[in-house]
Amino acid sequence: MTERIQVSGVSKDYPGRGKGEPVRVLRDIDISVHAGEVYGLIGRSGAGKSTLLRLINGLETPTEGRVLVDGVDVHALPPAELRTLRHSIGMVFQQFNLWNSRTVFSNIATPLKLAGWKDDDISRRVAELLDFVGLDGKAFARPRQLSGGQKQRVGIARAIAAKPSVLLADEATSALDPQTTTEIVDLLRSVNQEFGITIVVVTHEMDVMSQLADRVSILSDGRVVESGDIHQILARPQHPVTANLVGSYTRTFLSDKDRDELSSQFAGRRISVAMDGVIAEGPLLSSLARAHSVDFSIIQGGVARVKNLPYGQLSLALHGEDAAIDRFLAELSTRTTVTTW
Incomplete structure (x- = not known):
């Protein structure tokens, strides 16, 4: 090139x-x-x-x-x-x-x-x-x-x-x-x-x-x-x-102060997930959660498109047994970028 x-x-x-x-x-x-x-x-x-x-x-x-x-x-x-x-x-x-x-x-x-x-x-x-x-x-x-x-x-x-x-x-x-x-x-x-x-x-x-x-x-x-x-x-x-x-633009970014305040409002293990392509619009999160018997609640985030390609960022609170959540996160991490907080 x-x-x-x-x-x-x-x-x-x-x-x-x-x-x-x-x-x-x-x-x-x-x-x-x-x-x-x-x-x-x-x-x-x-x-x-x-x-x-x-x-x-x-x-x-x-x-x-x-x-x-x-x-x-x-x-x-x-x-x-x-x-x-x-x-x-x-x-x-x-x-x-x-x-x-x-x-x-x-x-x-x-x-x-x-x-x-x-x-x-x-x-x-x-x-x-x-x-x-x-x-x-x-x-x-x-x-x-x-x-x-x-x-x-x-x-x-x-x-x-x-x-x-x-x-x-x-x-x-x-x-x-x-x-x-x-x-x-x-x-x-x-x-x-x-x-x-x-x-x-x-x-x-x-x-x-x-x-x-x-x-x-x-x-x-x-x-x-x-x-x-x-x-x-x-x-x-x-x-x-x-x-x-990016977070200011998509309104998905959580500062350390935001996370500290939200930690008291959302029980469970908290993560942020960045995803793109078909994953951003597909049922990956829900299907993996069902497969590993994990529940989640959405703290903040969403999906948008750039030049007709989707991308998304979600912050979640995970609920379930620790071992099940570990397995869920291990598999999710192979398909997306996961940050725990």
Whole structure:
């Protein structure tokens, strides 16, 4: 599988205040993004997501490590070659970054003019893009006349105008309402599928990531704490930070405080079960419970779907003889991820 972007051993420092020590915002980052996929970077505010994105397009320089785009070391390029490379990397911003004094047509056409396109080719390309993003009839409108969702559609059209191989989306839906967010996520998916553009998307919204990304990396305190297929990450998070993010999204995460409070309300042995695929929607729990003469009550949890694949997390209180529960857990553990608490 072709690697479009490779981030190897990257750390980034910013100067400290006054004579203070430098502040390290990224630590030993290793990420590979396959050509043609949508790759997500997710984490709380201040995790280092946007800084990592700016390293990919050369707006920031790593303190340590290398960033390769199509095998080219971004930060080893002289300025003229770096400007050329940036023509192959589009960028979508949270606050749209449109020129308010220019029309929609002019906003989209500007990167094409900078790249040296002929006027007739620019006109055809802008018309194609306006149709693609659903803004026919808005060519001569000004950004102030557009809704937030329409402004972001212009931003996406401008970002892909010069036919880049990579699109970087930095919190592209954070300023939008839920319905418009879904529409923009669908549009970004279409950009990926119809043009084969590799997308790296930064967000703190797990619901956006679940709809859009193929693979993700979870950042916390400047480090990648977990990476994997989006379905795997949602169904079976391994790191506490990931589990917290997923649980906040699915409302299945139980903090230590939650567990302490629930322990007094639910008798029996308490477990949390993560499951995916047909297991999440099948009768596994009930059939195993019957087979081993174990009863259970549901404390919290549920089943959801990502890209038409089910995943689920349930917290249960088990009731029965200890030996029967042990046998039940032994068999359940071969099919799911079980945590006792």
